[in-house]
Amino acid sequence: MRAPSLTCVHREGLSFLTDQALEREHGILIAFTQRGGGCSRAPYGSLNLAAHVGDDPVAVDENRARLMQSLDIEGLRSRLTTCEQVHGRTIRFVSGATAGLGAFARHDGPPPVPGTDALVTVETLTPIMLLYADCVPVVLVATGPRRGAAVVHAGWRGALASLAGKAALKLASEAGCETRDLIAYVGPHIGPCHYEVDAERLSQFIEAFGTIAAAQGRLDLGAVVSESLSEVGVPLENVVRAGVCTAERTDEFYSYRAEGVTGRHCALAVILEPWR
Ligand SMILES: [Zn+2]
Numbered sequence: 581m582r583a584p585s586l587t588c589v590h591r592e593g594l595s596f597l598t599d600q601a602l603e604r605e606h607g608i609l610i611a612f613t614q615r616g617g618g619c620s621r622a623p624y625g626s627l628n629l630a631a632h633v634g635d636d637p638v639a640v641d642e643n644r645a646r647l648m649q650s651l652d653i654e655g656l657r658s659r660l661t662t663c664e665q666v667h668g669r670t671i672r673f674v675s676g677a678t679a680g681l682g683a684f685a686r687h688d689g690p691p692p693v694p695g696t697d698a699l700v701t702v703e704t705l706t707p708i709m710l711l712y713a714d715c716v717p718v719v720l721v722a723t724g725p726r727r728g729a730a731v732v733h734a735g736w737r738g739a740l741a742s743l744a745g746k747a748a749l750k751l752a753s754e755a756g757c758e759t760r761d762l763i764a765y766v767g768p769h770i771g772p773c774h775y776e777v778d779a780e781r782l783s784q785f786i787e788a789f790g791t792i793a794a795a796q797g798r799l800d801l802g803a804v805v806s807e808s809l810s811e812v813g814v815p816l817e818n819v820v821r822a823g824v825c826t827a828e829r830t831d832e833f834y835s836y837r838a839e840g841v842t843g844r845h846c847a848l849a850v851i852l853e854p855w856r
Pocket of ligand 1: 773774826
């Protein structure tokens with residue numbers, strides 16, 4: 581298999597990181613969005629995709645529609661599936677029956693999947709989307725013969741609980757493959773350069789993951805997430821990291837630590853159809 585990669589694509593006024601070869605060769609579309617090109621006002625400017633941060637739901641739904649259009653999946657707007665993220669350890673499977681939960685920010689739509697920080701699916705035409713401002717976004721894909729995808733939200737609690745590794749095990753089991761066959765994309769998140777934590781928390785991580793958890797005395801969540809994937813058998817060469825610090829790049833991404841009240845960018849994955 582060719583080496584997975586992330587590149588920035590600009591389309592219809594929006595920008596996102598994606599792996600175009602993955603879409604071309606395996607019919608799986610993934611995206612980590614940037615914050616430009618939306619209609620939300622400050623402090624949510626401008627492509628805020630989250631319904632829970634105090635932004636106008638009408639603006640959020642318009643932003644989600646623009647995103648779907650930019651990704652060329654506008655026909656799947658009502659199947660977009662989101663979850664209520666709680667910094668917990670719950671991983672849920674999205675079936676055809678649960679597709680579309682939380683698709684709309686407006687209050688009369690079906691609510692998102694409750695209390696969940698990772699979604700896994702093998703269902704085609706069912707975009708799964710999680711939301712971030714500093715926490716680590718992880719997209720996992722199984723390229724076949726049975727295709728599958730997972731999106732994980734790993735803040736420090738999720739990283740410490742190896743949520744990405746656990747989601748990899750779940751995805752491999754649902755897709756009927758080995759974890760060594762999975763590809764993992766680690767999107768933009770707060771880097772060790774901007775992530776000071778107290779000594780007690782840092783030592784918790786070093787105890788669990790070794791010294792790779794710390795970079796210059798600060799917590800390196802991306803290294804921890806990569807290690808949690810490696811521990812369950814995902815080869816390091818199958819793990820692609822965006823290598824962007826959200827707190828440093830608030831022009832392109834949202835950062836809770838740098839901005840306080842702000843919007844959320846997303847990680848999204850969808851298995852396209854028909855395929856081969
Ligand atoms: Zn930084």
